[in-house]
Amino acid sequence: xxxxxxxKNAKRLMSVLSLALLAALAAIGSxxxxxxxxxxxxxxxxxxxxxxxVASTIELRVxxxxxxxxxxxxxxxxxxxxxxxxxxxxxxxVRWDTPSGDFTLTREPGEIDLDFRDIPxxxxxxxxxxxxMAHALFPSRGEYALSLAxxxxxxxxxxxxxxxxxxxxxxxxxxxxxxxxxLRVSLIVGxxxxxxxxxxxxxxxxxxxxxxGLTDALIMRAVDVLLSIPTLPILMVIAGIWxxxxxxxxxxxxxxxxxxxxxxxxxxxxxxxxxxWVEGLRAIGAPRGYILFRHLVPETLPLLLANVAxxxxxxxxxxxxxxxxxxxxxxxxxxxxxxxxAHMFGAFTSGAWWSILPAGIGISFICLIFMDIGHKLEEMAxxxxxALTKRKTIEETS
Amino acid sequence: MTAALKRAGASAAVLAAVLALNFFLFRxxxxxxxxxxxxxxFSPEAKAQLAAQWGLDRPMSEQFAVYVKEMLSFRFGLSMxxxxxxxxxxKRRVPNxxxxxxxxxxxxxxxxxxxxxxxxxxxxxALESAVLLSGAVSFSFxxxxxxxxxxxxxxxxxxxxxxxxxxxxxxxxGGMAILDYLWHLALPLFSLVVMGFGGFALYIxxxxxxxxxxxxVLMARARGLPFRRVVWNHAFRSMLPPVxxxxxxxxxxxxxxxxxxxxxFSMNGVGRFLLEATNSxxxxxxxAAFFLLALLTxxxxxxxxxxxxxxxxxxxxxxxxx
Numbered sequence: 001x002x003x004x005x006x007x008k009n010a011k012r013l014m015s016v017l018s019l020a021l022l023a024a025l026a027a028i029g030s031x032x033x034x035x036x037x038x039x040x041x042x043x044x045x046x047x048x049x050x051x052x053x054v055a056s057t058i059e060l061r062v063x064x065x066x067x068x069x070x071x072x073x074x075x076x077x078x079x080x081x082x083x084x085x086x087x088x089x090x091x092x093x094v095r096w097d098t099p100s101g102d103f104t105l106t107r108e109p110g111e112i113d114l115d116f117r118d119i120p121x122x123x124x125x126x127x128x129x130x131x132x133m134a135h136a137l138f139p140s141r142g143e144y145a146l147s148l149a150x151x152x153x154x155x156x157x158x159x160x161x162x163x164x165x166x167x168x169x170x171x172x173x174x175x176x177x178x179x180x181x182x183l184r185v186s187l188i189v190g191x192x193x194x195x196x197x198x199x200x201x202x203x204x205x206x207x208x209x210x211x212x213g214l215t216d217a218l219i220m221r222a223v224d225v226l227l228s229i230p231t232l233p234i235l236m237v238i239a240g241i242w243x244x245x246x247x248x249x250x251x252x253x254x255x256x257x258x259x260x261x262x263x264x265x266x267x268x269x270x271x272x273x274x275x276x277w278v279e280g281l282r283a284i285g286a287p288r289g290y291i292l293f294r295h296l297v298p299e300t301l302p303l304l305l306a307n308v309a310x311x312x313x314x315x316x317x318x319x320x321x322x323x324x325x326x327x328x329x330x331x332x333x334x335x336x337x338x339x340x341x342a343h344m345f346g347a348f349t350s351g352a353w354w355s356i357l358p359a360g361i362g363i364s365f366i367c368l369i370f371m372d373i374g375h376k377l378e379e380m381a382x383x384x385x386x387a388l389t390k391r392k393t394i395e396e397t398s
Numbered sequence: 399m400t401a402a403l404k405r406a407g408a409s410a411a412v413l414a415a416v417l418a419l420n421f422f423l424f425r426x427x428x429x430x431x432x433x434x435x436x437x438x439x440f441s442p443e444a445k446a447q448l449a450a451q452w453g454l455d456r457p458m459s460e461q462f463a464v465y466v467k468e469m470l471s472f473r474f475g476l477s478m479x480x481x482x483x484x485x486x487x488x489k490r491r492v493p494n495x496x497x498x499x500x501x502x503x504x505x506x507x508x509x510x511x512x513x514x515x516x517x518x519x520x521x522x523x524a525l526e527s528a529v530l531l532s533g534a535v536s537f538s539f540x541x542x543x544x545x546x547x548x549x550x551x552x553x554x555x556x557x558x559x560x561x562x563x564x565x566x567x568x569x570x571x572g573g574m575a576i577l578d579y580l581w582h583l584a585l586p587l588f589s590l591v592v593m594g595f596g597g598f599a600l601y602i603x604x605x606x607x608x609x610x611x612x613x614x615v616l617m618a619r620a621r622g623l624p625f626r627r628v629v630w631n632h633a634f635r636s637m638l639p640p641v642x643x644x645x646x647x648x649x650x651x652x653x654x655x656x657x658x659x660x661x662x663f664s665m666n667g668v669g670r671f672l673l674e675a676t677n678s679x680x681x682x683x684x685x686a687a688f689f690l691l692a693l694l695t696x697x698x699x700x701x702x703x704x705x706x707x708x709x710x711x712x713x714x715x716x717x718x719x720x
Contacts, residue, residue: 224408225415227647230695232654233672233688234419240676240684241423313538321658324542325673339542343662348550356550360543367538 015372022366026184035177037333041163042080043172044352048162055079055160060146062094063153072144076160078134082116083157092150099142112154167354169338170345178333179358185334186366189250190316191308196254197315198308201261202300206292208262209269220266223259231256232321239327246332249322253315261307268300302381309374313367320363335359405703409696416692420685421465425458474686479678484686488668492690494564495667497583499656499694502590507645509591510598515629517599518606526603533600536593541655545589545662552585559585562664586663590655594648601644602637609633638709646702653695668694 030037041057048056055076062070063086084094090109095102103125106112114121116133123129127136138144146156166175208219238252272278272295281291322328323336326344330337338359342348347355440448449455453464468474474484517529553561560566560582569575609615610633618628657669664670668687675683707714 221411225412228408228412228650228695228699229416230650230653230657230691232657233669233691236657236672236676237420237423237684237688240679317538317540320540321542321654324540324658325661326677336540339540339546343542343546348546348554353550356543356546360540360546363543364535364539368534371534371538 012372012376015369018365019369019373022183022369023187025180026187028180029184030174030177030180033177033180035164035174035180037173037177037181039172040174041168041172042159042161043168043170044347044350044355045161045163045168045172047167047175047354048164050167050354051162054162055158056162057157057159060156060158061153062146062148064089064092064148064151068149069145069147070156072146072158073142074138074144075141078132078138079158079160080134081159082134082137083159084112084114084116084154085157086154087111087152088154089151092148092152094154095147095149096137096156097145097147098137098139099144100139103137166358167352169352169355170341170347170350173333175338175355175358178338179335179362181333182335182338182359183362183366185246185332186316186319186363189246189253189319189334190312190366190370193250193253193257193315193319194308194311196250197258197311198261198304200254201258201307202265202297202304204258205262205265206269206296209266210273210288210292210296216266219262223262226256226259231318235318235322236325236327239322244327244329246329249319249328253318257311257314257318261304261311264303264307265300268303269296272296272299302377306374306377306381309370309377312370312374316363316367316370335363405700409700412696412699413692416689417466417469418462420469420689421462424681424685469686469689474689475682477675477683478680479675479683484683487683488671488686488690491666491668491671494665495656495660495669495694498586498590498659498665498667499652502587502594502656503645503649503652503698505587506591506594507598510595511602511634511641513595514599514602515606515634517603518610519629521607529596529599529603532596534596536596536600539593541589541593542658542662544593545586545659548585548589548592549662564666582663582665586659586665590652590659593655594652597648598644602641605637605640606633609637635709639706642702642706642709646699649695649698649702653691657691 045057046054053076055074058072060070060072062068084105086094088094088106088109091107092109093107094105094112096105097103105125106114116122116137119129122131122133125133125136127133146154148154164174164176166179169175169178204219208216235252235256239249242248242252278291278295281295319328319334320336320339323334324340324343326340328334328337336359339356342352342356342359347353446455453461456464472485474488476482477484477487480487513525513529513532517523517526520526549561553559564579564582565575566578566582570578606629610629612633614636615628615633618632619625623632656667657672659665660667660670661673668690672684672687672691674680675687
């Protein structure tokens with residue numbers, strides 16, 4: 001028993017720590033981690049660690065200020081695509097040394113932007129327009145060097161099939177960067193929507209429980225009705241009509257998830273309202289607002305906290321579901337959106353499991369963490385609840 | 399029979415709420431219908447004439463009454479996508495959705511009940527941990543993620559099941575058509591059951607553990623009844639009403655899950671139709687599909703209510719439910 005308790009506590013600590021870690025990751029964002037959004041590599045590039053036989057996408061930089069040569073040892077087959085960009089001073093040249101011969105890539109002064117598939121460029125180097133230039137420039141394994149004679153700077157971008165920690169998606173975006181941005185969206189939507197829903201549920205539950213009568217009946221019927229309408233179709237219709245930006249999503253989600261909290265709060269309020277100490281408060285002339293906000297609300301708080309933690313997974317899953325259906329802002333990367341893209345643009349017919357797994361595991365993991373913390377909070381809130389019901393039964397029997 | 403009336407009233411309230419929501423949602427969106435459909439260069443007289451023709455000049459309450467009448471008689475208007483009556487489009491899709499939903503519900507609740515009871519009887523066993531785990535999974539894993547994984551493993555890598563669709567195109571002739579249909583249904587159904595049974599199993603396990611500690615169970619065992627009978631005929635029998643309540647509460651979620659499932663597996667059902675209609679701003683179709691999904695939920699609700707009266711003798715007498 002003791003050992004089980006220890007394991008449980010360790011698990012709890014783990015979830016709290018991982019939540020803190022994820023929150024920190026979301027707060028930092030992807031840019032300081034050196035992850036770029038936007039296109040970084042060819043579509044569905046593999047993760048860096050996955051296949052060492054494939055070349056990575058890299059950039060070789062040379063400039064007159066910091067050294068004029070960049071070396072590269074190449075052990076792969078020729079790359080998919082090569083670019084050369086930068087600016088050259090007058091009389092300068094960019095050279096490319098390969099094991100089997102050297103090329104002078106350009107001597108043109110001014111801005112350069114050369115795709116190695118350009119026919120004039122091939123002609124200038126004396127390569128047939130029908131020949132693949134990557135084969136000519138990367139003939140074999142060995143030591144290569146890009147060098148700059150003169151002034152200016154140049155960047156040679158060599159596109160291979162590998163990129164970063166988690167590869168790229170269908171548009172060549174870094175999955176690791178998208179993951180961090182999606183984490184942010186999930187946390188914001190999950191927590192904001194649940195907080196708003198909890199506030200709604202708290203106020204409506206208090207109102208319903210304390211006012212009773214017609215108000216109570218109306219609110220409780222509304223709860224019943226909302227609980228028996230399938231939410232996702234409604235959310236789809238509303239998101240389709242009202243637009244898809246993040247905050248309207250938060251509002252929509254919270255409008256359809258306050259019911260459980262309202263029920264719980266109402267039940268608690270009902271049992272408290274008739275308890276002798278509230279009756280006493282009323283007898284000494286305490287105003288209604290004072291009783292509600294100084295006595296009833298604090299009583300419900302521990303349970304509400306647990307409710308928030310337990311409600312977050314629902315909001316996160318609903319947001320992910322809507323995004324998965326394509327009903328979110330397409331400019332805003334989120335985990336659901338990543339899975340939507342993976343599904344729509346054939347991630348697994350390209351074998352790109354790395355664009356599916358991170359988002360899905362992210363959602364599941366963060367939901368598990370919140371559930372775990374929620375259960376813990378519930379357990380912490382429970383003794384008071386138990387005491388409360390006990391008090392009531394004692395009153396009833398006496 | 400007041401209980402039955404009360405339940406029917408509750409279902410009617412749900413339907414009324416859905417209809418009102420449908421009506422007002424599509425009317426508070428920006429822009430009036432006339433400018434959306436006709437050429438903006440139409441003269442004001444022509445626009446007024448069109449508005450009169452479509453009844454848009456009548457008071458809102460009258461429009462609503464007409465709307466309710468039309469919806470209840472399944473005249474949903476013309477689809478903006480295809481120009482065909484929406485009901486003709488939906489009619490072909492409803493059976494596909496029902497064929498996915500009902501078996502999924504039946505199988506996942508049956509599996510959930512069986513495993514839940516087993517777990518409660520074998521406390522501390524590996525089975526119990528598995529049930530607890532599957533409960534956590536079904537509450538925190540997004541269904542579409544699991545479905546994408548299933549699709550990737552069983553349809554793409556191992557090619558045991560089709561990647562998408564409700565039938566092959568063209569469907570095979572004769573009796574093979576049914577097999578083909580079932581073959582396409584298998585993976586979506588399996589995924590719904592896998593994602594659905596955990597929650598049930600968890601609830602059942604918790605209730606069963608509690609019930610087994612009750613005095614009437616002890617009494618039944620003391621009478622020397624076979625343990626099997628004690629579990630199923632005494633403990634489980636008394637659990638049936640709350641089990642049905644949970645089933646009832648999970649219905650909207652199951653319907654929501656069907657929308658996503660149909661999208662993942664590109665099935666020709668009401669849910670995917672709703673998504674397509676929403677994406678192409680086809681409001682009559684979207685409204686009708688939503689109405690049908692709500693109707694399906696209410697129908698299942700009523701079924702569960704009937705079952706409730708059957709399993710709970712108190713409900714027959716007083717109509718008390720909670």
